[in-house]
Amino acid sequence: MSSSNDVGMEALTEPYYEALRRGELVVQHCKACDRQIMYPRHLCPFCYADDLDFVAAPTTGVLHSFAVHRVGSPTGFEEDLPYAVGVVKLEGDVQFLARLWPDADGDWGRYACDAEVVFRAADPAEMERRPVPWFGLPG
Amino acid sequence: MSDKGRDTEPVFIGIGEQPSGRYPNRPFMGDLVRVGVAAVKDAGLTMGDIDTILLIPCLHSPADQADLVFSRVVEELGLNKRAKSQYMVHSGGSTSDNTIRDAAGLIESGHAKNVLVLQAEKWGSAPVKDMIDMLTANGIPREWEKQSGLSFNAVGALIQRRYMHDSGSTPEDMASVCVALREWANLNPNAMYKDKKLTVEQVLASKMITDPIRAMECPMLADGACALVLTSRGNARKLGQERVVRIAGSGGCVSHYSIGQERELGVLGWELAGVEAYETAGWGPEDADIAEIYDSYAAVLTSGMEGLGLAPKGEAARMFARGEFSPGGRLPTNTNGGLLSAGHTGVGGGTALLTEGVRQLLGRAGAERQVEGATRAVCGGSGGTYMDSQVLLLEGVSA
Numbered sequence: 427m428s429s430s431n432d433v434g435m436e437a438l439t440e441p442y443y444e445a446l447r448r449g450e451l452v453v454q455h456c457k458a459c460d461r462q463i464m465y466p467r468h469l470c471p472f473c474y475a476d477d478l479d480f481v482a483a484p485t486t487g488v489l490h491s492f493a494v495h496r497v498g499s500p501t502g503f504e505e506d507l508p509y510a511v512g513v514v515k516l517e518g519d520v521q522f523l524a525r526l527w528p529d530a531d532g533d534w535g536r537y538a539c540d541a542e543v544v545f546r547a548a549d550p551a552e553m554e555r556r557p558v559p560w561f562g563l564p565g
Numbered sequence: 566m567s568d569k570g571r572d573t574e575p576v577f578i579g580i581g582e583q584p585s586g587r588y589p590n591r592p593f594m595g596d597l598v599r600v601g602v603a604a605v606k607d608a609g610l611t612m613g614d615i616d617t618i619l620l621i622p623c624l625h626s627p628a629d630q631a632d633l634v635f636s637r638v639v640e641e642l643g644l645n646k647r648a649k650s651q652y653m654v655h656s657g658g659s660t661s662d663n664t665i666r667d668a669a670g671l672i673e674s675g676h677a678k679n680v681l682v683l684q685a686e687k688w689g690s691a692p693v694k695d696m697i698d699m700l701t702a703n704g705i706p707r708e709w710e711k712q713s714g715l716s717f718n719a720v721g722a723l724i725q726r727r728y729m730h731d732s733g734s735t736p737e738d739m740a741s742v743c744v745a746l747r748e749w750a751n752l753n754p755n756a757m758y759k760d761k762k763l764t765v766e767q768v769l770a771s772k773m774i775t776d777p778i779r780a781m782e783c784p785m786l787a788d789g790a791c792a793l794v795l796t797s798r799g800n801a802r803k804l805g806q807e808r809v810v811r812i813a814g815s816g817g818c819v820s821h822y823s824i825g826q827e828r829e830l831g832v833l834g835w836e837l838a839g840v841e842a843y844e845t846a847g848w849g850p851e852d853a854d855i856a857e858i859y860d861s862y863a864a865v866l867t868s869g870m871e872g873l874g875l876a877p878k879g880e881a882a883r884m885f886a887r888g889e890f891s892p893g894g895r896l897p898t899n900t901n902g903g904l905l906s907a908g909h910t911g912v913g914g915g916t917a918l919l920t921e922g923v924r925q926l927l928g929r930a931g932a933e934r935q936v937e938g939a940t941r942a943v944c945g946g947s948g949g950t951y952m953d954s955q956v957l958l959l960e961g962v963s964a
Contacts, residue, residue: 439708465709465823491730491830493722494776495714500701501694503714510776511713513723513825523710523825534776539730556712 438466441480443557449547451559452480453520464520485545487514487561492526494534510534514543514561527562536563570962572799575669576809577923577959579608585789585908585917586757587689593629596685596790598641604792607929609804610679612642615794617677618651619664621684624699624911625691638683649677657704657948658859661916662817662955668795669812678800685790686911689757696786704949706823718775718783720824720950721862726777727830728864732879736777740768741886742863743782743905748891750902752934757787757908784861787908791920798964806964810926813941814846814958824950831864834954835872835945842956843874848941850874855925855936856896857918858945860903869945870898873956897936900925915946919957926961 438454445452454463458475462483469476492512499507510526527546529536537543543561547553570576581603583596605612620633630653632638639648654664664682671677688696700717725739747763750756763781771780801809818834821827843849856875860866867881875896876884884890890898901907901921904914922942924930942959 435708465706465826491723491727493719493726493778495716495719496776497772497774497780498697498716498718499714500711500716501698506714509714511715511719511723513827513830521825521828523713523715523823525713539727558710558713 442466446547446557446559447550447553449553451483451485451545453483455479455481462518462520464522484517487516487543489537489539489541489543490515490521491539492534492537512561522559524559524561527560529563570798570811572797573673574798574811575672575795576798576801576811577793577795578801578806578809579604579794580920580924581607581792582755582920583790584755585787585910588788589690591788593623593685593687594632594637594641597638597683600685600790600792601642601681601683604794605681608794609806610794612644613647614679615644615681616649617671617680618648619668619680619682620651620653621660621664621682621916622653622655622912623686625687625696656953657912658915659946659948659953659955660912661919662946662957665812665919665957666815672795672797678796680795682793684913684916686913687788688786688911689788689908693786710823710825716775718778721865722775722778723824724830724951725862725864728868729777731831732882734882736769737765738882738886739863740765740782742866742882743768745885745891746860746899746903746906749900749934750906752892753901753907756902756906757785758902758906778862782863784904784909787910789908789910789913789917791913791916793920793923801964808927808961809964810923811960811962812957813848813960814842815956816841817953817955819953821952831868832872833868833951835869838954838956839873842958846958850943852941853896853943854939854941855900855922856898856943857922858899859915859918859947860899860905861909861914865947865951872954873943873945875943892934900930900934900936919944922959926959
């Protein structure tokens with residue numbers, strides 16, 4: 427189902443999606459108070475200025491928590507099973523939900539809360555289909 | 566309690582409830598009027614005494630929700646041209662707490678005399694896949710999180726994994742939360758799982774659904790209905806009521822919209838909500854006789870118990886494992902079986918817990934599960950992706 431938010435949202439979504447399609451990660455930034463903002467907002471949630479742009483984000487972060495879908499998914503994700511999502515915190519005090527790559531064992535057993543994770547985009551077709559940040563283990 | 570209480574003070578005087586579970590032959594509107602009539606009778610009133618109806622929404626059907634908004638209940642209850650006002654309050658699983666605050670304000674200010682709060686849900690009879698997709702489509706930011714494939718169970722799993730990391734709780738500890746709730750449900754004739762026992766071994770042997778949450782740690786969608794009646798304490802005295810339940814304190818915290826924006830997934834907003842509630846009540850968690858805290862996943866409950874001071878930080882799950890919150894334990898908790906074992910009736914899960922708190926404080930929980938001398942209850946609800954933590958502190962008193 428769509429919402430009235432969907433119309434005109436491109437100004438917020440497109441710069442973010444577009445970077446992801448290029449295999450890059452950006453976050454929103456307020457030029458007035460120089461703070462980073464995630465998720466992107468219409469006005470700065472700190473100083474309410476509307477002078478916002480997007481800046482390159484650090485590519486390493488810390489995993490706050492994660493969950494592995496093994497059985498059952500929202501419609502459209504059945505073929506992805508099993509798959510994992512996690513909340514990643516970046517330097518600059520921003521955080522967001524991301525997809526997590528399987529580890530060297532092909533599962534997510536090597537991930538841990540508060541451990542380091544690294545931005546690593548999925549292939550262009552996947553990023554085109556579902557623009558979402560993907561993170562993996564370092565190395 | 567010798568508190569005389571002012572005449573205008575809002576108090577609970579009656580409750581009604583339909584059993585939770587799968588009841589496809591029980592129509593939505595039928596459930597609403599049945600619990601309404603039961604609560605009004607329990608309150609010692611007649612339906613004509615009700616001047617205000619506050620409606621807790623259903624999630625199973627936009628059409629049924631529209632019926633609520635457009636006064637169908639007033640007509641079904643024969644209150645045409647007698648009801649002064651009827652409207653819906655909605656904040657997901659914390660709706661009951663916000664509705665009670667609304668009812669209390671209306672009574673205290675004289676805008677309402679007798680308020681009937683009504684809730685019904687048909688989640689147990691609705692197509693499961695549709696309901697799960699609805700939960701995934703709404704309340705999860707469609708621009709930023711939906712394309713990651715986040716399911717509602719994953720929201721619970723993100724909270725549970727972080728809680729386990731922070732507290733060092735084991736899968737056995739977390740499973741024991743579900744087992745304690747099942748022990749309570751076994752004492753509640755209105756619970757979905759009133760007849761089914763549950764062990765830690767069974768929970769741990771059940772299929773991993775959204776790691777670290779297993780099948781038997783997921784709430785089961787249920788049909789259910791609840792109603793509550795509130796009036797002023799002065800009116801309760803005139804009616805000859807002996808015992809009423811007052812709202813001693815109230816506090817809340819809206820912590821996030823997106824689960825990806827919650828800064829402390831193992832903590833949520835409970836601590837901030839509790840401070841204000843205890844301050845207004847003039848009593849603390851150590852004075853509570855019972856707790857009725859939102860529990861659609863084990864860690865939602867354990868974070869609530871800790872944030873509200875009912876368990877030391879990091880200890881709640883282990884205390885569940887030791888039986889401290891079970892029947893016969895130190896602090897009876899979620900005495901109806903909670904959402905996890907009485908049934909997840911959508912927005913109504915919080916309403917059922919609140920109804921149980923009022924029922925216990927009125928002394929009407931029946932021989933099997935009535936907590937003897939229960940006077941003070943800590944009640945808490947949470948909506949959406951645990952976007953808020955809402956607390957009501959209730960106290961049973963002589964009218």
